[in-house]
Amino acid sequence: MALDNLGGSLRNALRRIASATKVDKPLVDEAVREIQRALLQADVNVKLVMTLSNRIKERALDEKPPAGMNPREHVINIVYQELINLVGKSSDISLKKQTIMLVGLQGSGKTTTAAKLATFFQRKGLRSAVICADTFRAGAYDQLKALCEKQGVFFYGEKGNPDAPAVARNGLEAARKYDVRIVDTAGRHALESNLIQEMKDIHSVANADHKLLVMDAALGQQASEQAKAFNKAISITGVIITKMDGTAKGGGALSAVAETKTSVAFIGVGETPNDLERFEADRFISRLLGMGDIKTLIERAQEIQAEQEVDVESLMRGKFTLKDMYTQMEAMNKLGPLKQIMQMLPMGGLGLELSDKEYQATKDRLDKYRVIMDSMTEAELEDPKIITASRMKRISTGSGTPPEVVRELLKAHQAMQKAIKGMRGGMGKMNMKRLMKKMGPGMKM
Numbered sequence: 001m002a003l004d005n006l007g008g009s010l011r012n013a014l015r016r017i018a019s020a021t022k023v024d025k026p027l028v029d030e031a032v033r034e035i036q037r038a039l040l041q042a043d044v045n046v047k048l049v050m051t052l053s054n055r056i057k058e059r060a061l062d063e064k065p066p067a068g069m070n071p072r073e074h075v076i077n078i079v080y081q082e083l084i085n086l087v088g089k090s091s092d093i094s095l096k097k098q099t100i101m102l103v104g105l106q107g108s109g110k111t112t113t114a115a116k117l118a119t120f121f122q123r124k125g126l127r128s129a130v131i132c133a134d135t136f137r138a139g140a141y142d143q144l145k146a147l148c149e150k151q152g153v154f155f156y157g158e159k160g161n162p163d164a165p166a167v168a169r170n171g172l173e174a175a176r177k178y179d180v181r182i183v184d185t186a187g188r189h190a191l192e193s194n195l196i197q198e199m200k201d202i203h204s205v206a207n208a209d210h211k212l213l214v215m216d217a218a219l220g221q222q223a224s225e226q227a228k229a230f231n232k233a234i235s236i237t238g239v240i241i242t243k244m245d246g247t248a249k250g251g252g253a254l255s256a257v258a259e260t261k262t263s264v265a266f267i268g269v270g271e272t273p274n275d276l277e278r279f280e281a282d283r284f285i286s287r288l289l290g291m292g293d294i295k296t297l298i299e300r301a302q303e304i305q306a307e308q309e310v311d312v313e314s315l316m317r318g319k320f321t322l323k324d325m326y327t328q329m330e331a332m333n334k335l336g337p338l339k340q341i342m343q344m345l346p347m348g349g350l351g352l353e354l355s356d357k358e359y360q361a362t363k364d365r366l367d368k369y370r371v372i373m374d375s376m377t378e379a380e381l382e383d384p385k386i387i388t389a390s391r392m393k394r395i396s397t398g399s400g401t402p403p404e405v406v407r408e409l410l411k412a413h414q415a416m417q418k419a420i421k422g423m424r425g426g427m428g429k430m431n432m433k434r435l436m437k438k439m440g441p442g443m444k445m
C-alpha cells in the first residue's frame with residue numbers, strides 16, 4: 001500500500017513506546033523525534049509536523065492515562081489520535097442528487113477520477129453523468145468518452161467547441177435527469193492565471209455542490225500552493241488524492257488539505273475505474289500504522305485491565321482465594337481471542353503471548369475448575385484450607401471430577417498463593433501475568 005516507508009517508520013516509533021519500561025520525557029522526546037523524521041520524509045509540511053509534535057509531547061506528559069489504560073498504551077493512543085487530527089476529518093459527500101466539479105493541474109488524474117466517481121455512484125444506485133468541459137487538451141474528449149462508454153455512464157461533450165463554460169452549461173442541461181452530474185475540467189502544466197479564470201467561469205455556470213481538487217500524491221510542498229490558489233478562486237469543498245497506490249509520499253497533499261481546512265473525500269489507488277476509495281481518517285491511519293482495529297483493542301485492554309487491577313488490590317491485601325485465582329485465569333484467557341489483533345500491534349507491553357495450544361489448554365482447565373468450584377461452599381472458596389478428605393470426596397462426587405483434579409486445583413492455588421506472598425511488595429501486573437503463564441497448562445504438580 002501507499003506510504004509504506006512512512007508507515008514503517010511510524011511503527012518503529014510506536015514499538016519504541018510499547019517496549020519501554022517507563023514512560024518519561026526522554027522516551028517521549030525520542031519517539032516524537034522519530035515521528036517527526038518519518039513525517040518530514042513523507043513531505044508533510046514542517047509547520048504541521050511541529051504542531052503535531054508539541055501536541056503529542058504535551059498530552060503524553062500531562063494527561064493522565066484513563067482508567068485501565070497503562071501509560072504506554074495511553075501514549076500510543078495519543079499518537080494515533082493526533083495523526084488522525086493531522087489528516088483531518090473525513091469528507092461528507094453523501095449519496096444524493098448533486099453536481100460535482102473536478103479541478104486540478106494537468107495529469108493530476110481528473111479525467112480518470114471523473115470515470116471512477118461516476119462508477120462509484122452508479123454502484124450505489126445513483127445514475128451518473130459525466131460532462132467533458134476540458135476544451136483545452138486535444139484528446140480529452142475521446143479519453144473521457146471511451147471511459148464513460150465502458151462503464152455505461154452518460155457522457156456529454158462538444159468536440160471542437162472551445163468555450164468551456166458553455167459546454168458545461170449545455171452538458172448539465174442535457175444531463176439534468178441524472179442523479180450525480182460530474183464536470184471534468186481542463187488543467188494546465190502549472191498554476192496559470194487563465195486556468196484560474198476558466199475555473200471561476202465554469203464554476204459560475206455549474207454552481208456545483210462539490211468542488212473537488214484532484215491532486216497527485218507525489219506532489220511535495222507545492223501541493224499547498226496549488227490548494228490555496230484553487231481554494232481562493234472557487235472555495236474547494238474537498239480533495240481527492242490520486243496515485244496513492246504508487247510509492248508516492250503523500251504528505252504534501254495531506255498537508256495541503258490540512259492547511260486549506262478542507263478534507264480528503266476520496267483516494268485514487270489505481271488506474272481502473274474501480275480504483276477509488278472513500279477516505280476515512282481513522283481507517284487510513286490504522287492501516288498506515290499496520291494496526292488492525294486499534295480502537296477495539298484499546299477498549300478491550302482497558303476492560304480487561306480494569307478487572308485485573310481490582311484483583312491485584314485484593315491480592316495486595318494478603319488474600320488470594322480460589323475465587324481470585326479463577327478471576328485471574330479467566331481475565332487472562334479473555335485475551336486469547338484478541339491474540340491475532342495483538343500480533344499486529346506494537347503492544348508487546350501487554351506481555352501476553354499465549355499460543356493457540358496454550359490458550360485451548362488453559363480454557364479446558366478453566367472449564368474444569370469452574371465445575372469443581374461450583375460444587376464448593378462459599379467458606380471453602382474463601383479458605384480452601386478447610387477442605388478435608390471428606391469435603392474433597394463430596395466436591396469430587398458433586399462435580400463429577402476425579403479427586404486428582406480437585407487436588408490439582410488446590411495445589412495450583414497453594415503454589416500461587418505462596419509465590420504471591422513471596423513477591424508481595426514488588427509485585428506488578430506483569431509479574432502476575434507471567435506467573436499465571438507459568439502456572440498454566442505446562443505446570444508440573
Ligand code: GDP
Pocket residue numbers: 104105106107108109110111112113187214242243244245246267268269270271275
Ligand atoms: P488529468 O489530466 O488530470 O485529467 O489526468 P488523467 O485522468 O488523464 O490521468 C493522468 C494519468 O494518471 C493517467 O495515465 C492515469 O491513468 C493516471 N492515474 C490517475 N489516477 C491514478 C491513480 O489513482 N493511480 C494510478 N496508478 N494512476 C492514476
Ligand code: MG
Pocket residue numbers: 110111112134140185186
Ligand atoms: Mg483530463
